[in-house]
Amino acid sequence: MKGWIKKAGILTGLIGLNSALEYTPRTLRNSPLLEPSLSTIGTGAQFEQRWFENQIDHFNDSDSRTFNQRYWINDRHYKGDDNPPIFLLEAGETDALVRMDALDRGIVNILSQATGGIAVVLEHRFYGDSLPFSNFTTDNLKYLSYNQTLQDSISFIENFSSVSPYSKTQQSKWITYGGSYAGARAAHLRKLFPDIVYGGIGSSAVTHAEDDYWRYFDMIRLHQDIACVSSINEAVRLVDLILDSPFSYPKDALKTMFGLQGLRDEDFADLITYPLAFIQSLNWDDAISSHKFQSFCQTLTEDSIKKRLLGYTVGSAPYALLRYGQWIQKNLSNKCPADLTPVECFGLPEAVSTEPSTMRAWGYQVCTQWGYFQGSPPATESDAYRHRVVSNRLNLPHTSSYCERDYGIVERPHIDDINKLGDFDTRFPRLAFIDGSADPWREATPHSSRARMRKDTLSQPSVLIKGGTHHWDENGWEDYTSEPKLIRRVHEEAIAFVTSWLEE
Numbered sequence: 001m002k003g004w005i006k007k008a009g010i011l012t013g014l015i016g017l018n019s020a021l022e023y024t025p026r027t028l029r030n031s032p033l034l035e036p037s038l039s040t041i042g043t044g045a046q047f048e049q050r051w052f053e054n055q056i057d058h059f060n061d062s063d064s065r066t067f068n069q070r071y072w073i074n075d076r077h078y079k080g081d082d083n084p085p086i087f088l089l090e091a092g093e094t095d096a097l098v099r100m101d102a103l104d105r106g107i108v109n110i111l112s113q114a115t116g117g118i119a120v121v122l123e124h125r126f127y128g129d130s131l132p133f134s135n136f137t138t139d140n141l142k143y144l145s146y147n148q149t150l151q152d153s154i155s156f157i158e159n160f161s162s163v164s165p166y167s168k169t170q171q172s173k174w175i176t177y178g179g180s181y182a183g184a185r186a187a188h189l190r191k192l193f194p195d196i197v198y199g200g201i202g203s204s205a206v207t208h209a210e211d212d213y214w215r216y217f218d219m220i221r222l223h224q225d226i227a228c229v230s231s232i233n234e235a236v237r238l239v240d241l242i243l244d245s246p247f248s249y250p251k252d253a254l255k256t257m258f259g260l261q262g263l264r265d266e267d268f269a270d271l272i273t274y275p276l277a278f279i280q281s282l283n284w285d286d287a288i289s290s291h292k293f294q295s296f297c298q299t300l301t302e303d304s305i306k307k308r309l310l311g312y313t314v315g316s317a318p319y320a321l322l323r324y325g326q327w328i329q330k331n332l333s334n335k336c337p338a339d340l341t342p343v344e345c346f347g348l349p350e351a352v353s354t355e356p357s358t359m360r361a362w363g364y365q366v367c368t369q370w371g372y373f374q375g376s377p378p379a380t381e382s383d384a385y386r387h388r389v390v391s392n393r394l395n396l397p398h399t400s401s402y403c404e405r406d407y408g409i410v411e412r413p414h415i416d417d418i419n420k421l422g423d424f425d426t427r428f429p430r431l432a433f434i435d436g437s438a439d440p441w442r443e444a445t446p447h448s449s450r451a452r453m454r455k456d457t458l459s460q461p462s463v464l465i466k467g468g469t470h471h472w473d474e475n476g477w478e479d480y481t482s483e484p485k486l487i488r489r490v491h492e493e494a495i496a497f498v499t500s501w502l503e504e
């Protein structure tokens, strides 16, 4: 694998990682290529990078080791009054530079502007440059338990007025905000530490941890373009049929058609889920939205003479498969440098690196507490299974096998650590949940089809963005009043409920 790592630059940006929660084929997970690159996420240069010294172990008084946690402040709306409201954007499972746009133009800037407050982004331990250890061995990663990480934010809030340049903030009201995993954090911080955290907004907040999260892909089936979804389904069923063949010839031909010859069946099935991951990065703002899923759909469904001919003779599935293969070849396989084989580029590496990386950290959180292994629906979910958009090779034993391989973890994740904090029914005064109706993560949020209905009140707002995917309210425009109505209304509602909270 050495050659591949040396050429790490080549695939940078291939996956438009917003955060580690974005689905990543297992075969690409260990790749250093997935670290977000500064050219795609910006440098945050407009804000000064600051450091807070935090405890590595919050629960052991005789352990005095500390690490430096990174944060940034947007104070352009702060007029110098005593105790301004402070909006803490939890960066979550990513390099926090990814959140600089949200600090500059997004939700916390909008809320600070409306209230004369201060906006802060705090990087999460083990991500970006907030590293307690320079080696992510499983032993070191044990300090990445959820309770330790929540305590980081609490220590930060409690010490902010003494360590930051803003000393007149001892009595400030803190409101947490986060999207995705960070959304769950924002909600849990409010609920678990109500005297320290005045209010919270969980956007696409995954308050429900789940071992087998096959619903991720099923949300794609349920909410994306029907013609495209049914083409994917036809192609995938044909893939599974071919992979079931006892002979190697058809399987080899299939993989070659995708430019992925030599890959193991499971690695192949996993890798071709690649275009589906981009659903999560669809955004109302065209400038930052990913267009790869649409490009994939267009390729699969395009009308052509060939499509009609194949349709009349052997059915539409072979056409869908052919086009699927072409798209993967053009957009993924061909990115492999010419002097390397597909296996060298896309097969699982033999040795696992313990170097610090987003995937290494998030994978540990997944394997120990959160679950969210994404794959095919189980056959018992007959409707979802029949219409699956990913191969049935991607079952739970397969999708979670990296836990043992990469971390030596054999137990199932302790999802109860998370779910006992409220699960779908997490609620608290001054705690808001904002979700997208088509978000692949919706089934892990309080707006899941399995959750109790919620009333939308000023104290406990419950907002579902129609057609939205992942935390669409996090980003915004400098002048939010010029945003498209769908999003402007969410931002207006957030200003209204936050203003009312602050008046209480």
Ligand SMILES: *[C@@H]1O[C@H](CO)[C@@H](O)[C@H](O)[C@H]1NC(C)=O
Pocket: 060, 061, 062, 063, 064
């Ligand atoms: C607490 O910290 C001390 C000093 O580092 C260490 O010797 C001890 O094993 C720690 N206890 C636990 C339970 O981790």
Ligand SMILES: *[C@@H]1O[C@H](CO)[C@@H](O)[C@H](O)[C@H]1NC(C)=O
Pocket: 135, 136, 137, 354
């Ligand atoms: C990280 O720890 C592992 C296991 O102890 C060790 O084999 C490896 O050499 C260490 N890597 C670095 C860069 O220190």
Ligand SMILES: *[C@@H]1O[C@H](CO)[C@@H](O)[C@H](O)[C@H]1NC(C)=O
Pocket: 059, 145, 146, 147, 148, 417
């Ligand atoms: C923190 O979480 C870890 C992992 O679940 C657990 O072992 C530990 O007992 C917890 N500590 C506290 C103080 O709750």
Ligand SMILES: *[C@@H]1O[C@H](CO)[C@@H](O)[C@H](O)[C@H]1NC(C)=O
Pocket: 053, 054, 055, 155, 158, 159
């Ligand atoms: C932060 O505040 C807490 C309680 O106010 C205090 O015990 C702790 O020592 C402080 N930590 C730092 C790093 O300043």
Ligand SMILES: CC(=O)N[C@H]1CO[C@H](CO)[C@@H](O)[C@@H]1O
Pocket: 291, 292, 295, 299, 326, 327, 330, 331
């Ligand atoms: C996003 C991307 O790179 N899309 C390309 C994938 O391949 C098709 C052709 O099949 C191109 O047209 C796209 O530009």
